[in-house]
Amino acid sequence: MLDEQETLALITRAKAGDNEAKEILLTHNASLLKSILKRYLNKGVEYDDLFQLASMGFLKAIAGFNTDFGVRFSTYAVPMIAGEIKRFLRDDGSVKVSRAIKKSARDINKYIESYTSEHGSQPSVKEIAEAFSMDEGEVVFTLGSSKMPVSIYEKSDYKDEKSTSIEEKLSSKDNQDEMIEKMVLKSAIEKLPEREKKIVFLRFFRDMTQSEVAKAIGVSQVQISRIESRILKDFKRELE
Secondary structure, eight states: OOOHHHHHHHHHHHHTTOHHHHHHHHHHTHHHHHHHHGGGTTSSSOHHHHHHHHHHHHHHHHHHOOGGGOSOHHHHHHHHHHHHHHHHHHHTTOOOOOHHHHHHHHHHHHHHHHHHHHHSSOOOHHHHHHHHTOOHHHHHHHHHTSOOSSOTTOOOSOTTOSSSSSGGGSOSOOOHHHHHHHHHHHHHHHTSOHHHHHHHIIIIISOOOHHHHHHHHTSOHHHHHHHHHHHHHHHHHHHO
């Protein structure tokens, strides 16, 4: 992988029309593109086509990136890459954002509108994250998962707003793979019946054995084993 200084130098060349610089950036960031597109496999689109879409999103990120954003290029590029794929799949009717993530996006959007009305400026990603007990990356991912009236790329209407968009306020620390998995798992857990949510909580957040959970729930250990096996299979499908 290129270090940040090398990346910025190549971006400057690429923005000036240097196609070789674009090729170098694409080559050295191929693993990033693959880590994002693998989330959208088995959605009716060939791997090569997904890679092409990811590459288009990456090139758009190069064109729109500004060093004044104060974030790493990868932090800025990831939502652009994922967005390019999701737009294609959404238009094709192949991707439906989960109800849980849509609800979170609506709630965050209402918070942004209320905060903006009260303070005369949009809240930072950090402030949104604290208000909803989420990671900053989850906030960006949630807002990027549905078409929102307030976009993470939308410029503020207020002249005294120093940042030009919410996305620019995102911390440079980034782990997109881990963040996406966390969001998908949270969404999957939201869909479970209350008893199964309790089983997941006791087994994987309280580290209780199947026998201990069975006693707490009031069923047999065999039933817990079967329920757990089915839940894990469902989670695996969500992550594929």
